[in-house]
Structures are given as structure tokens and as C-alpha cells.
Amino acid sequence: MQFSIYSKPSRKKAWLLSALAIALLGSCGKAPVQNQKPATEVKKAAEKPAPAQAEAQTGKVVVYQLFTRLFGNSNNTNQPWGTIEQNGVGKFNDINEAALKGIKELGASYVWYTGILHHAVIRDYSAYGISHDDPDVVKGRAGSPYAVKDYYSVNPDLAVDPAKRLEEFQALINRTHAQGLKVIIDIVPNHVARHYQSLHKPEGIEDFGANDDTSVEYKRDNNFYYVVGQPFQVPKPQNGYQPLGGEAHPLSDGKFEETPAKWTGNGSRLAQPDFNDWYETVKVNYGVKPDGSYDFDSLPADYATKSVQQHAAFWQGKDVPNSWLKFRDITFYWLDKGVDGFRFDMAEMVPVEFWSFLNSSIKTKNPNAFLLAEVYNPALYRDYIRLGKMDYLYDKVEMYDSLKLVMQGTGSTDAIASVQQGMADIEHHMLHFLENHDEQRIAAPEFAGDANKAKPAMVVSALISSSPTMLYFGQEVGESGTLDSGFGDPSRTTIFDYAGVPAHQNWLNDGKFDGGKLTEEQKQLREFYVKLMTLSATEAVFNGAYQELHTVNKTTQGYTDKTYAFTRFNDTTKVIVASNFASTATSFALTLPADLLQQWQLSGGDVELKDMLSERKASLKVTGDTASVQIDLAPLESVVLKF
Template sequence: MKRNALLLSLAMLAGLGSCKSPDPQPAATAASPQKVVVYQMFTRLFGNKNTTNEPWGTLEQNGVGKFNDINDDALNGIKELGVSHIWYTGVLHHALVADYSEYGISNDDPDVIKGRAGSPYAVKDYYSVNPDLAVDPSQRMQEFKALVERTHRHGMKVLIDIVPNHIARNYQSLGKPAGVKDFGANDDVTVEYARDNNFYYVVGQDFEVPDWQDDYQVLGGEQHPQVDHQFDESPAKWTGNGARSAKPSMLDWYETVKVNYGVNPDGGFDFPTLPLGYAKKDVQQHYEFWQGKDVPDSWVKFKDIVSFWLEFGVDGFRYDMAEMVPVEFWSYLNSHIKHRNPQAFLLAEVYQPSLYRDYLHKGKMDYLYDKVELYDTLKHIIRGQQQTAALVAIQKGKQDIEHNMLHFLENHDEQRIATPDFATEPEHGLPAMVVSATLSTSPTMLYFGQDVGERAEHDAGFGKASRTTIFDYWGVSAHQRWMNDGRFDGGQLTEREQALRDYYVRLMQFTRNSSALMGQYAELHTVNSRNSNYHQRLFSFARWSSDEQLLIIANFEQRAVTDLPFIVPPSQVANFELSDGRYRLIDQLDESEHWLTVSNGKGSLPLSLQPMQSRILQIQPQ
């Protein structure tokens, strides 16, 4: 049964893939805002053409992508997916094993590096970029500047990471402007905590490298002069995830140290707190509140860092583990950013739903990850662990903040869709992709390689299969076939991969330009679930604006649905402002024609769906 369902899905996609990719629709006017589409690029891997993929391989063995690889053809290919913002992940200079000492860069110790290429979330220099990514490491800032300008010429904005909770153990900035001090340079290391220390200290104890578990060996066991299970740090600092031991566990974020924001070890605050009612005040009022306030040194350091990158030309930031940093700091930082650039894009990784509104309203974030509720639920639906009815409550519970919750199905932390731990086949994720992209006015995020079904099938070293490695040098095979040796034209894709890519292009171009998807929402699942033909792995809703009306239905089941008498209740007929009559609908995914009949104020629509098929039915003008 599963094989037959897959074949039907492939047949549907192949039919779409044989069509010419749609031309981009006209952009919305200034009075009609467009949906935001973020493309997360893992920059080190994106342009890498090398297919060796030796576990724990060196840069020379496995290759690495460069800023210059992201050329006009690459940017055209990204823009084709309806992308408005590119998040260049892993751009900042982080700890890594390669030797760049000839450029004045100190070597990093592999005992406190994850992988060989290093974690992008162990930043070593906030005022410079990763030398791996430059053709000429001495010109790395100029090469990134050219990429920023190239991206802007293609009409897309640039985002980079800011990781305020922790930095690399061996932080040392070569790129810092005159007058800027490194983190920790003025710390009093004789005390565990002081408000203006940048770190917390384990006084009287030296740092010890963790005991390795499960036969783990640094660099896969390769002999290296610095692999000696030693790292000189005296006194030891608290580890990035808050571990207070001089010898953290291997499961701790041992390659990083936690930054101090004026939070006492007992949890008390040594900084001004926002007065009652500031959740309702605008960003300018937050900015004015912080003027003249005495704040911890780490706050000022990060304000200077983001100011540097805004001046450089970056358009916004993705904040790593934002909930581990006090919300008052975010009020301070983000209000300063918005004062400088009101259009700056601010996205935060927050995983506790109870904190969402504080980080949006008090912390002045623009967007938060919708991971714990929407992403997790869609994944469980795909895997048969939940029914689609769960989506009704999720959307209803976030009505007041639905615009601010970024939707995604893949990112660097999550398993690829096309793995056994998620959907197994890339096509099985498509109903979730349609729902994720059309359910609300919120941004949609795609991860590089998602549109061609990257499977992440192999262990890369520290990085493990099912997630594309962020720690190692590697070639991302399906993405490389689309890249086609730097042509970025899909020339090596299989027929199946090309059909998938065409589907994503059609879906994302439509969502980017649809006024209805920036308009109103009403769920149609509940009323239709009373119909015996409408099973609990279907989900449906309506979206509309003054000039566009959509009916959207997704089939998460690996079997076809036939002769479904889909109902549009009188309340939604009224929302659509339809009188009795017959209305032509066109599916925006496969261009098929359907007919809605309205009689006595109630709509009915006969539908059939293939396994895992979705329909975005646009009502045509009379």
C-alpha cells in the first residue's frame, strides 16, 4: 500500500515537473504587504562542489564552499523560491581546526571544538568572518561585503547569526574597532560573579576537558599536535549551557562559555527592569527608557557588535537561544537596533510557549520560531502520531501573535524531511509544507537542499546522519546536483528531484505574492469533519483578502480521497461575499479546474485528492 501511495505521489509531482516553472507573479504594492520567505543557507556547505565526503575529512579532502561561490546564478535560483531574506548561517569567525596562523589568527584547540570545521555557535571573533569561506582569507571581510551587496542587487535582505548566550572558549577578536575590548579582558577573575564581568568563573579551579563517551575520539582519532585532552583556562569559566563545573560533561556545550548579563548565580538581577505596562509600549518608548541607564558591560558589547554589522550592510539578525538571556537585554538591544534601522529583521530562537509574548512585546522581537507547537505537531501528523484536529487549537491559541511565529519544516537543528526519523520520503512532507506556508501571515523558512529532498544519509564526523552536519566539511549531495558544478540550474537533478523543486517553486512563488495569505483565516476542518468521507488526516481552511479568496485542503494520508463533498459553510460564503451560483476555482499547485456551487448561502465542492496531495483553490472572478 505504501509503495502504491508513493508511486501515485510521484506521478502527481512528475506531471507538475513536466510543466514550465511559473513566472514570478507581480510583486504586491506597498499598500499590500508580501509574505516573508527566509532561506537558511549553511554557507560553508552551500557552494562546495567536492563529493569525497570522508568522515572527519579535512578541508582539503572534502572541500568547503566560499562566499564567491554564491554568484548571480545561485542568487537567481534562491530568488526563484520566492525568497525575500537569506540567512547566511555560520558566517561569523568561529573556532575551527584549520591553521590560519599566517594571517595572524591564533590556532584553536581541537579538544574544545566540535567537529573539524567547528560549530558556528562558538564564535571566536564577532568583528570578523570565517576565513574558511574566503578565497583569500586576508580579504575575507571584503569578500563577504561583496556577497552582501550582490544579495541586495537581487532584491533580497541579508541576515546573520548573533549568539548572545555564549561564545568560544578561546575568544580573540582581530577585527574589533579601535577602543573595543575583548570579552573578559577587564573581568575580575577572583570572583565567581560581578555585574560587569563578561563571564562567570569557577574560582580556584582550572578548566578540564570532558571525559569522552561512547568511544568518541577528537578528530575521529587522528593524530594532531594539539589533541592532548588539555585546554589552558584558569580559572575555569561556566560553560555555555550554564554548567558550573570546571569539568563539564561531553553533553554540555563544552566548547563555549556562558556570557554574563548581570544575572546573579542565585537568579537575581543587577540591571534595571522594565516598569509595569511596558509590554504595551512601542519600540521608541523602549529606546527612550534605556537612555542614561547604567547597564552591564556585556549589554554594551553586544550593542556595539550589532551596530557594526548594521553599518556593514546586514539587514537583520537571527538570535540563537534567546530565552537564555534576560528579556530586558532584548528590549535594550532591539530598541537600539530599531532606532537605527526601523526595518531591521529580528528573529529569535525561543522554545517555551509561555515566554513567546514576553519576548515579542517586552523584548521587541519581530519573529520567533514556531517549533514547539506547529513544527512538532506537523511532524507528529506526518508520522501518524497525531491527528490534524490538533492544528485547530494551535492556530486558535496564537491568534494574537500568529504573524510573529516563523514557520519551518527544516533548519540546521532539525532532521531532514526525507529521513526515516521524519517523513522518510520528501514528498510525504509536502502536505505539511503547504499547511506551514499558507496557514497564517507569518514568515516561512526553507533550509538549503529542502527543495530537492536532501536526505542527510551519512555520518560526517561529529555530525550524525538525518541532520546535515554543521560541524564538518561535507558535500550535500542532492543540493550539489541542483548546483550542477556552479551553474545552479538543476542540471544533475533526477526527474524526481526536479519535480520536487518545481513544486516548491510553484508553492513558494504563490505564497510570496498572495494577498489572501496576508489576509483573513478561518478553519474549515471542524465543519467538514462531520462528513464520513472527510477523515482525520485531512486539514482544511480558508484564506481571503479583498481581492483574493482561497480554499486550502491537505491530505496527510498515504491513500487517495475520492468523491469528497467538501462544505463551505454559510459563514465563510458570507466572508467571501458570494451569492448563490456556480464559481470556477483553479488549483494553484497543478492548475486543475474545480467548481464551487453556492445554494441558499451554503457552498459545496466535489473533491478528490491523491495520497499526500494538497490543493490551493483560488476562486476566479465572475
């Protein structure tokens, strides 16, 4: 999730590494009692879900993230703080067969539809029974997708007919599956909107907080924490901020009724949180006491080596906090609608035992569900994978941060070798990316100022590991994110306001999704991404073994700390990858170590190599226990040499 208007990723990282005790591992359990069952059988979708088409996966998983509100919007007005009428909004129905085929061209196997769930939004939907949201506790005009108001419904902005918004989303799921793609949506477990009200919850389901005892700060089965005896106060604005950019609104009065005040989403226990806190949300209680101790059974350490089935059996019959059951019911509801997986927001702020419970429940229902978590503390990675049963975690703090510095010209490629070595035992579980909705666009002046600087980094990120790779919409055509859309910093494409995305709109081409308005440079960039990501998704060798060639070549003439080389191989295919991060050309004779030659059973002669990106050829010269290949790289160029 994006922080407030003034926050930066570095601030986010620093805060997370010193997180409150409620987010950390600990132990304090009660005797097990009879577990509850789901409150009700989930209602069937109005339109029967179409199953995802099974396709053989020879290469790696590719996730394409699109921000649903922006993706299909052809309006290019881009008025700061603009309304839907001024700036337009993308709809479910905009994501048509042509759009999905274009996503499929990029090697995608999953589409992460971001911003689907019904969140707080400044728009009058009272005709549909939806209560108004207060601009004093909503970020932007269109609202943060991470301030969920109804977990059992979808954002009415995204529907042509808001009364049929669930049916329209179901139709999108079915269209996506028809193209051989699977669907991921967000689940935001750590916090909900300050005004939570579910209109579509199934029979027997209670809203968050509906049965809370608000006379105490904490009770295990309360869904929230309370600042007893104190009403909530809207934070004091900073740097001249005004809700809706200062536009008059009946509810924009610096007040919001909440008595007693609830703890804020990032853990602030103040009745009046700071403006930089996640004041638009309230923190969910998972049975973690205010002192950080646990009010539920802890997992034995040896469960790090146990199966999903054994984790499910561990929780069977145990009494768990009410919030755990609520989120299990929510995920089951969406699985029944045909959703194939979830991206869990700020997962490390929720105890790992909950993830063991939830993820083993999900995998029992759908063994193939895709489970991706946002975790930023490397010290917790292995716990959330092994104990929490996550399939994948963001590799932000290690791989992304290292590549960012190299792209910006301030870091060395030495860090890449170190990161990959340190991740060797969990590399398959660390999802790689260069952009997402939280991060700056590579083409933004505040980042690298040139989308082409992503090319060598993308080759390394996509091919160095067997882990999935994620692309963010617009990345493949060099979107710069420089618009001032209202709430939030330029350099990141807004997630808070109504806007168009200029470079992406050139590919969108008024709904044709054919790239008809792309510039020549944008076309070339997209062609690069199509070729690279297709290799990643279709070549089995990129699920094979890895060996870095960086260390042995660091003293080679022409090979610098702006160069990175490695190999991927299996029983039938060998690939040498070399990337030049510099803005100048470089040439060097890349050496292969003797142990690798022995493993590949190469003893002499010349081996012809073919670049999978450009079709040009090279020759590996093998003499005894030594081998080298001459590599000539233009600025920001890579080769993927196969033999």
C-alpha cells in the same frame, strides 16, 4: 544551535523548559546611572555596502537559510572527519548571481547566511595572525558556528584569500542586494567560544572577558561567570568519542588551559562539564546573579504595549551591564556593513530586558531590520515579542512539532487547528519552517524517509498564517542528510565538519546552479516548492484573514484526521486550501460554514474555482446558507482553490 553528538531535539526541548534561573524572568535592579555610549564609531567596510533594493512586498516574507560552508561546495568525497583538502569547502565567492537567482525563484526575500562569523576551527591560519584552536574544545573539524571566536570577523574558511575575508563577505552582501534579496546573519548572544580572540575589533573595543575580575564567581560588569579556584577540565568522552575521529593533533591531549574555569554555555557551573554540555562555549553574563535575580532595571509590565521608540527612551541614561553594550556595538558594526537583520541564537537564555535594550537600539538605527529569535518555551513567546521587541520567533514547539507528527503518520491534523487558534494573537510573529540546521531532514529515515511527505505540510505551513516561512537549502530537492560526516548524528546535515550535500549538489551542478544534475523526482520537487513559495510571496490574500474549515468537516465522509482544510481571504480574493497527508487518495465534499458565506456575501449559484498549484478547476455550489465543493486529492496532494 545543534547540541552535542548524542543530543536530539526532544532532549533540547525538555532541557529548555526547565532552564536555569539565569534564563528566566525576574527582578532586581539598581538605581539608574549615566549610560555609556558606543566605544567607538564603527569602521567603514573596505568596500562600500550596497543598499538592498526595495521591492514591493505583496505576499509573505520568505527566508532562505543556507549553510555557507556547505552551499557552494562541489566536492563529493565526503570522507568522515575529512579535511578541506579531502572534502572541500564552500566559499563566499561560490554564491554567484546564478545561485542568488535560483534562491529568488523560491520566493525568497531574505537569505540567512548561516555560519558567517569567525568561530573556532581546526585549521592552521597562523599566517594570518589567527591563533590555533584546540580540538578538545571544538566540535568537529570545521567547528560549530555557535562557538564564535571573533564577532567582528568572518570564518576564514569561507574566503578565497583569508586576508581579505571581510572584503569577500562584503562583496557577497552587495551581490545579494543586487538581486533584490536582503541579508540575515547569526548573532549568538548567550555564549562564545572558550578561546575568544578578536583580531578585527574596532579601535576602543575590548575583547569579552578582557577586564573581568576573575577572583569572584559573579560581578555585574564581568562578561563571564567563574568557577573560582578551579581550572577547567575537558569533559570525559562518551561512547568512544575521540576528537578529529582519533587523528593525532599537537593540541589533542585531553587538556585545555583555562584558569579559573568559566561557566559553560548551557549554564553548567562545573569546572569539568559533562560531555553533553556545550563544553566548547562559555556563558555570557548579562547581569543575572547566580541566584537568578537581576542586577539591572526591570521593564514595567505595561511596556508590553509600548513602541520601540518608548523602549529606547526607557533605556536612555540607564546604566546597563557591559555585555549589553558589547552586543549593541557588534550589531551596529554589521548593520553598517549592510546586513539587514539578525537571527538570535538561544534568545530565551538571555533576559528579556536585554532584548528590549538591544532591539530598540537596532530599530532606532535601522527601523526595517529583521529580528528573528530562537525561543522554545511557549510560555515566553509573548514576552519576547512584546517586551523583547522581537519581530519573529521560531514556531517549533507548536506548529513544527505538530506537523512533524502528522508527516510521520503518528499525529492528527486536529492539532493544527488547535495550534493556530492558540497563536491567533501572535500568529504573524511566529516564523514557520519544516527544516533548519538543527532539525532532521524530512527525507531522513529517522524522520519521514520521503521528501514528498513534506508537500502537504509545506502547503499548510506556508499558507496558514501571515507569518514568514523559512526554507533550508537542499529541502527543495529532497536532501536526506544521511551522511556520517564526523561529529554529529546522521539525519541532520552537518554543521561541524567539511562535507558536500548530495541532493543540493545536483542543483549546484559544479557552480552553474541550474539543476543540471537533478533527477526527475528532484526536479518535480523543486518545481513544487517554486510554485508554492511564489504563491506565498506574491499573493496578498495570504496576508489576509484565516478561518479553519477542519472542525466543521471532521464528520464529512472521506475527510479524515490526515486531512486539513482552511481558507484565507481579503476584500478581493478568497482561497480554499485542502491538504491530504495520507499515502492514499481521498475524496470529500468540503462544506463551508454559514457565517463564512454571509461574510463573503455568497447566496446562491455555482462559483468557479481554480487550483493555483495545478490549474485544474472545481465548482463551489452555493444554496441558501449552505455551500460545498467536491475535492479529490491524490496521496500527499494539496489544492489551493482561488475565486
